[in-house]
Amino acid sequence: MADLPGLLRGAVAGDRLALARLLTAIENDAPGLRDELPAIFAAGRGGHLVGITGPPGSGKSTLVNALTDQWRRRGRRVGILAVDPSSPYTGGAIMGDRIRMMGHAADRDVFMRSMASRGELGGIASATWIAAAALDAGGYDPILIETVGAGQSEVEIARLAETTVVVEVPEMGDEVQAIKAGLLEVADLLVVNKGDRPGADLAARHLRAMLSTAGGRVGRKPPPILLTTATSGEGVAPLADAIEAHKADARTPEEMRGRAARQVRRALADRVAQKASARPDWDELITAVAERRLDPISAADRLVG
Amino acid sequence: MTDTPVESARMDAARTTPIRVLIAKPGLDGHDRGAKVLARGLRDEGFEVIYTGLRQTPEMIVDASEQEDVDVIGMSILSGAHMALLPRVVELARERGMDDVLIAAGGIIPDADVAKLKAAGIAEVFGPGTSIGQIAGYFREHARRRA
Numbered sequence: 001m002a003d004l005p006g007l008l009r010g011a012v013a014g015d016r017l018a019l020a021r022l023l024t025a026i027e028n029d030a031p032g033l034r035d036e037l038p039a040i041f042a043a044g045r046g047g048h049l050v051g052i053t054g055p056p057g058s059g060k061s062t063l064v065n066a067l068t069d070q071w072r073r074r075g076r077r078v079g080i081l082a083v084d085p086s087s088p089y090t091g092g093a094i095m096g097d098r099i100r101m102m103g104h105a106a107d108r109d110v111f112m113r114s115m116a117s118r119g120e121l122g123g124i125a126s127a128t129w130i131a132a133a134a135l136d137a138g139g140y141d142p143i144l145i146e147t148v149g150a151g152q153s154e155v156e157i158a159r160l161a162e163t164t165v166v167v168e169v170p171e172m173g174d175e176v177q178a179i180k181a182g183l184l185e186v187a188d189l190l191v192v193n194k195g196d197r198p199g200a201d202l203a204a205r206h207l208r209a210m211l212s213t214a215g216g217r218v219g220r221k222p223p224p225i226l227l228t229t230a231t232s233g234e235g236v237a238p239l240a241d242a243i244e245a246h247k248a249d250a251r252t253p254e255e256m257r258g259r260a261a262r263q264v265r266r267a268l269a270d271r272v273a274q275k276a277s278a279r280p281d282w283d284e285l286i287t288a289v290a291e292r293r294l295d296p297i298s299a300a301d302r303l304v305g
Numbered sequence: 306m307t308d309t310p311v312e313s314a315r316m317d318a319a320r321t322t323p324i325r326v327l328i329a330k331p332g333l334d335g336h337d338r339g340a341k342v343l344a345r346g347l348r349d350e351g352f353e354v355i356y357t358g359l360r361q362t363p364e365m366i367v368d369a370s371e372q373e374d375v376d377v378i379g380m381s382i383l384s385g386a387h388m389a390l391l392p393r394v395v396e397l398a399r400e401r402g403m404d405d406v407l408i409a410a411g412g413i414i415p416d417a418d419v420a421k422l423k424a425a426g427i428a429e430v431f432g433p434g435t436s437i438g439q440i441a442g443y444f445r446e447h448a449r450r451r452a
Binding site for chain 1: 325368371403
């Protein structure tokens with residue numbers, strides 16, 4: 001069994017292998033991890049947790065690389081969690097986010113970890129925020145969580161962050177796309193990347209127009225919209241500024257309560273699902289629902305009863 | 306608590322946790338088609354594959370492997386610089402305390418060099434014609450078991 005307190009001490013002291021092995025224990029929900037969680041969270045140093053999400057190919061990895069350049073120039077130590085989907089069939093995954101991070105490959109003040117989503121039952125949403133807490137304990141600030149914004153769990157991971165950046169590209173479709181519910185609503189900052197493409201300005205203007213009226217979250221001001229070209233670095237410094245400026249907004253008591261409630265609800269759902277599926281009457285109730293002798297809601301009620 | 310239940314729990318965890326593999330191209334090879342095919346094949350075999358791309362130095366490979374805490378480092382090399390690069394990866398990995406990480410190589414490597422690479426700590430060398438199933442099987446058998 002891994003010596004988790006020892007790994008945490010090592011991670012706090014700057015031992016990168018210790019931090020890496022602590023992250024593995026977190027990913028695997030290793031034996032003893034539950035006991036160590038309070039210490040992991042208590043060791044946090046207040047690093048800014050930034051979620052970066054958007055459709056595949058929108059340039060998230062390249063943007064994360066460009067933002068890392070910015071923060072390194074500002075003397076910050078940057079932690080990165082890059083979450084990629086696992087195959088639902090084989091459980092395998094390919095994580096290629098490091099290809100875009102070559103410029104930081106030998107930088108000891110950048111710590112990047114690739115995480116596979118391991119399916120819904122893997123509880124990746126919970127594991128991701130524990131992993132972020134471990135990077136925080138290691139002294140990284142900001143901590144960037146990059147996810148493909150292509151599913152419920154990815155959107156949820158992004159929402160666990162204090163500041164959620166949604167990356168779009170100019171060719172995302174007509175302006176009605178912008179007012180559909182979903183990703184754009186969770187954005188604290190909206191980025192139109194690939195700003196060197198034709199139509200980028202127009203796309204940003206459309207988004208601005210739509211979100212100023214209909215698309216923004218009720219009762220809140222619309223998210224700032226920034227234009228970047230991650231490959232050249234254009235617009236990246238203002239984006240880093242905007243992310244940093246949002247930190248204060250994210251740390252009001254109301255925002256912190258909202259985020260805490262989402263986290264606890266998620267942890268609760270994971271715990272209850274785990275416990276329920278371990279119950280002796282689980283199989284019987286599932287069979288009853290499958291054979292339509294019982295409805296799923298009543299089955300769930302009995303499992304938590 | 307006795308040793309037995311702890312041990313069996315460890316074995317269970319070891320079986321249900323995907324093996325993490327870093328696939329890298331050290332040196333100045335011009336293309337990475339083979340490495341990508343392998344990465345894809347290992348994914349289909351249920352591995353979690355971290356692919357780092359072309360033109361990696363031994364330092365970059367070991368740095369990435371450390372952060373990713375991989376079970377296996379797999380390097381593909383065609384350029385002929387294997388004697389200069391591969392033993393250096395083993396040396397750096399061991400210096401960093403990554404003693405239990407399996408380090409393997411594949412590509413165009415003359416038989417005469419294979420023994421030397423193995424003596425330098427490269428666990429296995431896979432030549433042209435090796436199937437992905439063989440490589441996956443070798444990794445499953447030899448990668449460390451984790452708690």
